[in-house]
Amino acid sequence: MQVQKILGECKKNLIDLDDQIILILKAIEQNISIIIEGESGTGKTELAKTIALSLKRPFYRADGDENLTITQLRGWFDPALVIESGFGEKSFIPGPLTLAMLNGGLFFFNEVNRAPSESINGALSAMDYSERSIEIPQYKSIKATDGFYTIFTLNPAEYIGTNPLPEAFFDRCIRVHLTHKTGKIAEKIVKLRTGCTDKGLIQKCVIFTEKTRTEANFERGASIRAAIQLTQLLMDEESKEKQISQAINAVYSGKVKLQPDISRSIEECLDEIATEIFFDKRPKNV
Ligand SMILES: Nc1ncnc2c1ncn2[C@@H]1O[C@H](COP(=O)(O)OP(=O)(O)OP(=O)(O)O)[C@@H](O)[C@H]1O
Ligand SMILES: [Mg+2]
Numbered sequence: 001m002q003v004q005k006i007l008g009e010c011k012k013n014l015i016d017l018d019d020q021i022i023l024i025l026k027a028i029e030q031n032i033s034i035i036i037e038g039e040s041g042t043g044k045t046e047l048a049k050t051i052a053l054s055l056k057r058p059f060y061r062a063d064g065d066e067n068l069t070i071t072q073l074r075g076w077f078d079p080a081l082v083i084e085s086g087f088g089e090k091s092f093i094p095g096p097l098t099l100a101m102l103n104g105g106l107f108f109f110n111e112v113n114r115a116p117s118e119s120i121n122g123a124l125s126a127m128d129y130s131e132r133s134i135e136i137p138q139y140k141s142i143k144a145t146d147g148f149y150t151i152f153t154l155n156p157a158e159y160i161g162t163n164p165l166p167e168a169f170f171d172r173c174i175r176v177h178l179t180h181k182t183g184k185i186a187e188k189i190v191k192l193r194t195g196c197t198d199k200g201l202i203q204k205c206v207i208f209t210e211k212t213r214t215e216a217n218f219e220r221g222a223s224i225r226a227a228i229q230l231t232q233l234l235m236d237e238e239s240k241e242k243q244i245s246q247a248i249n250a251v252y253s254g255k256v257k258l259q260p261d262i263s264r265s266i267e268e269c270l271d272e273i274a275t276e277i278f279f280d281k282r283p284k285n286v
Contacts, residue, residue, distance in 0.1 A: 001029045009054040015192060016185045017047060020176050024051055024151075027174050031129040033150045035112075035170075038178030041223020044153040047178070048108050057147050058105030060096035064115035066163075070122030073097040074136055087138045097123055097134065104147025112152040117166050126150065127172045182210055186224055193228045196235040205230040208248070208277050212256050217269045220257040244278050245271060 003025050010021045020036075024047070027034050036044045052059040062073055075098045081091035100107035112120060125131045132144040152173065154165075181189055186206045187199070196202055205227040213221030233247040253266050262269070 001025060003029075006051075006054045010050050013050045013192075014043070014047060015188045016181060017043065017178075020047065020178065021051065023174070023176060028055070028149045031132065031149065033127040033152070033173040035152045035154060035173045035175045036178060037154050037156055037175055039155055039157050039180065039223065041225045042178040042180055043224075044155075044178060045110065048106070048151045048153065051151075052106040052108070055106075058100070058103050059108060060100040060105060061108045061110060062096045064109065064111040064113065066114065066116060068115045068119050070119045071095070073119060073123055074134055077138070092136070092139060097126060098136070098142055100150075101126060101132075101134065101142055101144040101148050104145040107148070107150045109150065109152045111154060112169075113154045113158070113163060113165055115163065117163050120169050121166055123150075124166075124168055124172065127169075129172075180213065180223060182206075186210070186227065189224055190227050190231050194231045194235060196231050198235060201234060202227075202231055204277050205234070208273055211273045211277070212252060212270075215269075215273065217258055217262050217264075218256050219259045220255075222252055222255040226251050226255055241279055245274060248274050248278075 003022060006025055007018060007021050011018065014021065024034055024036075028051075036047060038044055049059065062068065073095045075092055075094040077087055077091045078093055085091055094102065097107050099105070107126070109115075109123075123134070126134045126144060126148075127150050132148065133141050135141050180186075183206070186209075187202050190196070190202045190206060194202075206224075208230065209222050209224065209227040211221075212218050212226070215221075229251045230247060233251065234244065239247070248270050249267055252270055256266060256270075258264075258266055258269060
């Protein structure tokens, strides 16, 4: 694998993730499964998709939720076709894991900790670098074609609705941890995603977002997605104070959470930061 060449491709779409890209490419080369973990909006999906695109291999996705079964991941038999032709190739509808194995592509399993452990257990043999196969009941064993690899994402901050992952799962993977990008790097990401040329506006949107993560009033802050959205809403024309406040509320009110002991509303707390960053009404030191 030409790691430097693929890294160059990935860098066109990913800011400040060079070390993580190299680590992931080395793991893919050695058939080691990868977990990308990090809070919402830290770039997990973008990283996995960009690597898959740069490798020019097919991409198959599954999203973890409590109803996801191993049958959905492996594939199932169409009852009408089974009556016609029995259990076999004609009646088998492959799921994303099987398709990735057959076509030598990426099996991307998003939010794996939301899926039941049984479903993950059923995929372990595919992830094992010595086995790289799965058993389809009443059919056959499927062996992965060269080029097959697996990437999982999980958000360790999310405990509600998530299942403890089996030890054997972690044992087969390496973990790549992503954190929120800040300052100039975050500004570069917003510029790349929005095409906005107003540096001042981007800077304000990034600082605003960071404040929601650092100010004591907030239990949960917003990610770079919020900075991207706010920039998009404000970038085309000179916005008045009222429009800026409306855009801020629209972008942030569903993403942030106040500390339980705060008696003010989310709007009031957001407005306080807006006053400081966008309307510059800070009390001047005299
Ligand atoms: N390092 C980065 N370089 C370029 N774009 C980035 C980077 N980090 C985040 N982004 C952008 O930020 C947004 C959020 O990223 P992404 O969707 O990958 O987050 P995520 O970690 O998968 O979040 P979630 O857990 O909510 O699914 C996307 O628009 C993505 O393009
Ligand atoms: Mg994602």
